Amino acid sequence: MGRVVMHNVVSLDCFIADENDGIGPLHEWYFSGDTLIAAGGDQTYDHSGVGNDFKVSRASAEYVRPMWAAIGATVMGRNLFDLVNGWEGQPPAGDHVVVVSHRPKPDGWHPEASYHFVDNVTAAIDKAQELAGERTISVNAGEVGSQILAAGLVDEVAMDVVPVVFGSGKRYFGSIDGQQLLEDPHVVIQGDRVLHLRFKVRR
Template sequence: MGTTYLHAVASLDGYIADENDDVGPLHDWYFNGDHPLVDEDHPDIHGSPFRVSAASAEYVRGMWSRQKVLVIGRHQFDLTNGWEGHPPASEHVVVVSHRPRPEGWHPEAPYHFAGSVEEGIARAQELAGDGEIGVGAGDVGGQALALGLIDHVAIDVVPVVFGRGKPYFGPLAGGDLMLGDPEVVVQGDGVLHLRLPVRRG
């Protein structure tokens, strides 16, 4: 079974974007260093190539190299248009959506549509083998966490306070959830990378 982890960049008070889906300064650290993260084959899709600090590059490259599948919600798919079929990392993308794949949308792209969070994670497990599965934070990620389908929480904390917006954990149901002590703590430039295990039972 592939290891699942919830992931996103978040403000210090736990928001992944403001109420209008604007990330503000949350992604500034992706462009403040000298170390490239991804290939530059699709600059029209991903914008300027990610160039981060040495510490962030080592952390993110390792995470992306292990990630075989990315699970996202339909909202993120629509916002990015699925990165035109070329996600920054992973071999497959599973989109949790009640709507089917858009007709004629990049038929060759390794994107799979699932009608529920449970179905999406199960499909991701089939595709990932022993690789890791990244699950986008927000509504879908919060549901997966509440359902006990997440093994780790990976959060890139940026020292900014939003005050309101789209919460990292979405509308997490079920009350308090205690995580284990951080297994990874990496200080980048303008970002702190954390990875914590989810406690079972």
């Protein structure tokens, strides 16, 4: 089975959005570089919803390209799904999305897209593993991500740390209760206005 990686862009004080789900400058580094993120060949990632290609620094591109190319399925919460309207059925990376929600997929919403709705995090990871096979499962941080981490189902924590302090908002680790030990970072890459970090979860 593929690795389960909890991932998000995050402020220095570990927020992924403000209280109103605003992301402020957190994603500016995705569009301020000179290197296009490509999946290989001529396929490029352009699912921002605002008509912009993802262009990052060369250092970030060398990290993000293989990371995104390895993703087979993404697990997200219903709040994020509603905020971005499921990226209109085209996730930035991977072929499949699993949404943790007590509400079903909206009627008539992009029937061609491989989006699957389940009502708990264990079922979400099971479904994502079925869909992704040996490829990586990307779990969005926040409340759903923290539940998956607390359940012992996350293999790695990946953070794209942006030099901004939010002060309050939606936490990367949600409302997780208790300590979770991680190993020393095995990836530390400095991009422009972002620091890429990855930690394996200690078993």
